[in-house]
Amino acid sequence: MGKISVEELSKHNTVDDAWIVINGTVWDVTKFAPTHPGGSEIIHEYLGGDASNAYNEVHGPSVAEKHLDASENKGRLDESTVTDEWRSKQADQHEGSTPLPEEGRPPLDAIINLHDFEEAAKRTHSRKTWAFQMTAANDCFTRDANADFYKRIWFRPRVMVGVKNATTQATVLGQKFKLPIFSSPAALAKLSHPEGELAMARGLAASGSTIIACANASYSFAEIAGALPANHPIFYQLYMNKDRSISENLIKEVSKNPNLKAITVTADLPVVGKREDDERVKIEATYKASKNMQSQNVKRDNKGSGLARATGSFIDPDLKWEDITWLKSITDVPIFVKGIQCAADARKALDYGCAGIYISNHGGRAVDTAQPSILTLLEIQANCPEVLEQMEVFIDGGIRRGTDVLKAICLGASAVCLGRPFLYAVGYGQEGVEHAVEIIRDELETAMQMIGITSLDQAHPGLLNTSELDPYVYRGDTHPWARKIVRRNLQTRPLKSKL
Template identity: 45%
Template sequence: MSPNHPPNPQSKPPLQSIISCHDFEHAASISLAPKTWSFYSCAATDLVTHKLNSSIYNQILFRPRTMTDVSTADTSTSILSRRSTLPLFCAPAALSAMVHPDGERALARACQKSGIPQCVSTSASFRVEDIFASISQPPVLDTPPPAPMTFFFQLYVDKNRAKSEELLRTAERLGAKAVFVTVDGPVQGKREADERVKADRELVSPMSGTRAKNDEKKGNSISRAMGSYIDPTLSWKDVEWLRRSTKLPIILKGIMTAQDAVLAMEHGIDGIVLSNHGGRNLDTTPPPMLVLLEIQKNSPEVLDKVEVFVDGGIKRGTDIFKALCLGAKAVGIGRGFLWALNYGEEGVEKFIDILRDELETTMKLCGITDLSQVHPGLVNTLAIDHLVPSGEGHPYAKWRPKARI
């Protein structure tokens, strides 16, 4: 269903009938409230990047190896030195209580049970203290204690830097293992499906302190209202400020060129997320997989010095595997977790299990038994190689505008 045509809510199919991530998305499209569906499914202007994020995976083909003992396969890995049962983390997304009343708390519990990290958004529906408390309950009698939870904190830098510094101190105190600083959204993109449907003005983000509103001139975008506090002056010189403000590893979320990946490496950044914000900010930006290939082509040293993650358009275990083969350490998924959250904690657990099963099946059919064996030779990227730029400038256009007098 097109993001531009939010539905009238209907009953969702039973959870036991769900067998793929696409099923979760379809269920969300027919059962979520119109504003909730339009807010999460929308993307910038003509949705070119949003669609390309997913479709690019279909143009990358496998080159499977056979006659290998694949009776077992291990999907576990490490993400920022923390063990994870999958090369997957729950990417940050705003206001998930719009989907389910437990919001990020249900996501946290499901991620903990499944053994994968969760990245909590600055624009979450609950304070980070409340989300952390939901996974810190005493164990039930006669049941084993839950596994330690790995959680990361996503930061939109506030115009009032003191607020951001306080959030970083809180996240660090609660045990966050890294801070993901979003760098691709100094302003919010034009998301027309979100603008067409009126917002609930009671909607509040407790950590950022922003409230939804409706604008008669520019539409009813939750994103535009909720992002009004974000500091558009954030620049590379602020890496020093971030280092002073937290001892946590720093990951930059929203890298879209090999040049910025190199700058991140040169500034001592611990990790980068190749992401275009799910196609929600600037339409016709490249899908993350093309940026990953651009890094491989022009600056492969980045992959040895910085943990590189891919976030955008991932809907299958095959997609995860392709990203790993081309150098990603792990992947983040945002919308998919939200569609699964439509079924509560149990739905999120099933979503993770589906991806686990698909990834394991892909590994075995490609002839590998653990993720240390992935390499670019297992994929054929010839269909998209012509889209990968070489160097920083345009390959032949040398024109430059004259300086203004």
């Protein structure tokens, strides 16, 4: 395979003849660009040029080779033809998400709770990265209510019961973990740290937990699983692709891993929500407004150009419950439905044979004013507690303290998942993730002892006072008093005769 000169590369700069450079390798992305999970526009910004900086910011080194056919590898860029002027032009086209100076980051031993990690990220993340990670849909009411509703549940401690020896150990799907706290499947962790999900996976495993690998991760599932110790359990999160053959091949591939404990199918994001902070920064914070006139002919999404919309463009909005049956026909890995937001859907997941449910409103990033996750768990308790008895139950959204974890466990959750806190913590690499886990593990253990239990299987709703939230809990699947209005044929103003 020969070398490609800059002059030759620059000739292939149209959507019908599209070449780009990624880390020295020239790829023909003509066929791939329209199917790119992040949308074709991102790729079209770099036609006939070098996309390495933009690629490396969010992807691991093997992603290109995984998704592009070997026949699309045109060879290596001939470095002898690269001029300073050409390099300057490529650098000018890419406006990256360079973090702020490290001196702005407090030392890890100064971090004493998960809120401190958030504050550190706010001070050191680039504007684009911060907007992508912290933003939520519209006015962020659901994001904020997720956390607020935990504060409105009160403990009813038991005393003088002997709590000297307490353990946070839990068993999920037959697997023992040091604590029932996993990572939510959060995308593009490489924005926080060069090792992204690899550092996160190592930190969680070292702490007796594990990662739910995201379909939109910076690294492939194989790379993330490879970062874990031998035989360590892992979970995988799936977004259903508009091209079902892609999802099918992906499921079959990840199912080959004997340590995969479950696949969580995300259902709460059929389309990407409006995340205004992300939209304001816009995708140009990573992919600057194109200087390639060809990309001006590409149809743009009028809904906005934030990073979230770009990376979610492949998601199939036509996902249905029947697809669970199809998924179960192509894998023997247990299936969870992620994004349960009412008791009726929890019951449906059980009826369709799911091994578990994952209560989530996508951290408030789906539809704004969706009810807080902990309220959904209360609704399931009130309407179909048998679901909690027959399936594993994960929950995320607003969990920042060990007390939050304990409240969810008392109400029937098997485990809780943290998204943003681990994205913030991994800014410190593996060590940061380990520190974050230890903080919340210690808080959980302390809270357990304070309310009079020494193991999580002793947790129960009687240890809580939920009276502030009880009026919000729906009983039944319909509105308690309002009914759907179907208007009858109403009279309209009669037309005047022309006679």
